[in-house]
Amino acid sequence: MASPMIDARGVHKRFAAVEVLRGVSLAVGRGEVVAIIGPSGSGKSTFLRCLNHLETISSGRIDIAGETLVSSTADGVCRHAPDADIRRICRRMGMVFQHFNLFPHLTVLQNVIEAPLTVKGLRREVIVPRAEELLRRVGLLDRQASYPSQLSGGQKQRVAIARALALEPDIMLFDEPTSALDPELTGEVLRTIRELAEEHMTMLVVTHEMAFAREVASRVVFMDGGEIVEARPARELFAAPEHPRTRAFLENML
Amino acid sequence: MRIVGPLAEGTGVTLQVFVISFVLAVPLGLALALVRVSRFAFVSGLVNGYIWLMRGTPLMLQMLFIYFALPFVPVIGVRLPDFPAAIVAFVLNYAAYFAEIFRAGIQSIDRGQYEAARVLGLNYPQTMRRIVLPQVFKRVLPPLSNETITLVKDTSLIYVLAMNDLLRAARGIVQRDFTTMPFVVAAAFYLLMTLVLTLAFQHLERKHAVYDG
Numbered sequence A: 001m002a003s004p005m006i007d008a009r010g011v012h013k014r015f016a017a018v019e020v021l022r023g024v025s026l027a028v029g030r031g032e033v034v035a036i037i038g039p040s041g042s043g044k045s046t047f048l049r050c051l052n053h054l055e056t057i058s059s060g061r062i063d064i065a066g067e068t069l070v071s072s073t074a075d076g077v078c079r080h081a082p083d084a085d086i087r088r089i090c091r092r093m094g095m096v097f098q099h100f101n102l103f104p105h106l107t108v109l110q111n112v113i114e115a116p117l118t119v120k121g122l123r124r125e126v127i128v129p130r131a132e133e134l135l136r137r138v139g140l141l142d143r144q145a146s147y148p149s150q151l152s153g154g155q156k157q158r159v160a161i162a163r164a165l166a167l168e169p170d171i172m173l174f175d176e177p178t179s180a181l182d183p184e185l186t187g188e189v190l191r192t193i194r195e196l197a198e199e200h201m202t203m204l205v206v207t208h209e210m211a212f213a214r215e216v217a218s219r220v221v222f223m224d225g226g227e228i229v230e231a232r233p234a235r236e237l238f239a240a241p242e243h244p245r246t247r248a249f250l251e252n253m254l
Numbered sequence B: 001m002r003i004v005g006p007l008a009e010g011t012g013v014t015l016q017v018f019v020i021s022f023v024l025a026v027p028l029g030l031a032l033a034l035v036r037v038s039r040f041a042f043v044s045g046l047v048n049g050y051i052w053l054m055r056g057t058p059l060m061l062q063m064l065f066i067y068f069a070l071p072f073v074p075v076i077g078v079r080l081p082d083f084p085a086a087i088v089a090f091v092l093n094y095a096a097y098f099a100e101i102f103r104a105g106i107q108s109i110d111r112g113q114y115e116a117a118r119v120l121g122l123n124y125p126q127t128m129r130r131i132v133l134p135q136v137f138k139r140v141l142p143p144l145s146n147e148t149i150t151l152v153k154d155t156s157l158i159y160v161l162a163m164n165d166l167l168r169a170a171r172g173i174v175q176r177d178f179t180t181m182p183f184v185v186a187a188a189f190y191l192l193m194t195l196v197l198t199l200a201f202q203h204l205e206r207k208h209a210v211y212d213g
Helices: A044-051 A083-090 A108-118 A124-137 A153-165 A183-198 A210-216 A234-239 A244-253 B004-036 B041-056 B059-072 B082-107 B111-119 B124-161 B166-177 B181-210
Strands: A006-015 A018-028 A033-037 A059-064 A067-072 A078-080 A093-096 A171-175 A202-206 A219-224 A227-233
Touching (some): A006 A044, A018 A044, A033 A210, A044 A171, A044 A202, A067 A083, A093 A153, A093 B111, A108 A153, A124 A153, A153 A183, A183 A202, A219 A244, B004 B041, B004 B181, B041 B082, B059 B082, B082 B124, B124 B166, B124 B181, B166 B181
Parallel strands (some): A033 A202, A171 A202
Antiparallel strands (some): A006 A018, A006 A059, A059 A067, A067 A078, A219 A227
C-alpha cells in the first residue's frame, strides 16, 4: 500500500506553558479531501502550520509522502530533517492563508510566477503561459496586471490559490480560506476549492463553513482542546455525531 | 563684489562631500540593518552598540576624532587627509541613522509575508531580496528623504577641518567685504539643493505609489 500523503502521529505542540496540540494523529491519503472543524483555539490552524513547518512541533512525528519531516524519540527529543530537505518536502504542499498574504508590491501575474522563477529557476516563457492558465481557471486572467490592493477579498484569495498551484503541489493546505471574507464573497473561493477536489487534489481544509465541509470533504475531523475528538466520513459525522462535544459544537453552528 | 565665484566653488565641495557620503552610507546602513535583524545575536548586539555610539556622540566630535586623534590610535591608527576624514565621519555616522530607518522598515513588514514566501520555498536571502526589501524601500522613503536633507546641511560641519565648503566660503566673504549678502546667497544655494532632493524623493514616492501596502 502506498504511504499516505500526510501522516502525522502523536503531534504535541506547546507554546510556553500552554499545550496547544495534545497528541494529534491524522493520515490523509492521496486524493482525499479532509476538513478540520472545531471551535477557535482548538488547535486546528496550529496543526496545519506544523505540517509544513511554519511551527515546529514539541514531540511526535510527521511524514509527508513517505518522507520524514520531523520525528521525536521516546524521551521527547525532536529530530528535524536538514533545512534543504525541509524546504524540498514542504514545497510539495501549497498553502492558502486566512489573510491571503499576497505580495502587495507585485502584480497578480508576478505573484503567481515569483516562486517558479526564483525557487524553481523556470524561464519566463515556460511559466507565464502556465500562470495565465491558472489565472484563467480561477477566473482572474483579466486582472493579471492589477495589484492585490485593487482586488476584492475573494479575488485575492483566488490569486493566492493560483499562486500556490503554480508550484504544482501534491497537497493543498487551506487555513480558514474564507474566514476573512465578506459572506457574499465566500462562494467564489469555495467554488475554486471544490473544483480542485473534483480534480482529486489532496487537500486539508481548516474551515468554519459546515455546508462546504459536508459537501466537499470525504472526511471531517472535529478538533477541540488540542486533540481530535472525532474523525469520520462527512455525511456520518454531520448526520449522527458520536461525541457529545461534537454534537454541542454542531448544534451551536447551526 | 565677487560672491558667486567662491560660493559656487564652495557648493562644489559641499556637493562632493554630500554625494559620496550618501552613496556609501545608504548601503552600509542597509547592511547594518540586515545584521541587526538577523538571528546572530552576537553581531546584532555589536551593531546595536555601534549605533548607540554613533548616535550618542556629536558628529563634530567624531569628525575631529577621525582627523586629529585617529593617527595616534594603536594598530588601526591612520592619518587621513581632510577630505577622506570628513567622508569617513559622515559615512560612519549616517550609516547608523540609515540602519535604524531600514530596521524599522524591515520590522514593519507583516509576518504573513515571510510565511507566504516560506511556504512557496523561498529561502531567507530570496525572501529579503524579492519580497521584503522592495516593500521596505517604499516605506522608508519619507524618513530617508528627511535624513538625506539633514546630511546636505550637516556637510557644513567640515569647516572644523578648515575645508572650504559653501558655508565657510560665505563666511569668508562676509568677513572680507563686511556684507551679510553672502549668507543670503548661501541660504538660497542650500534651498536649491534640498529642493532638488525633495523633488527627487517625491518622484520616487509617486513611482512606488502604484500599489498600497
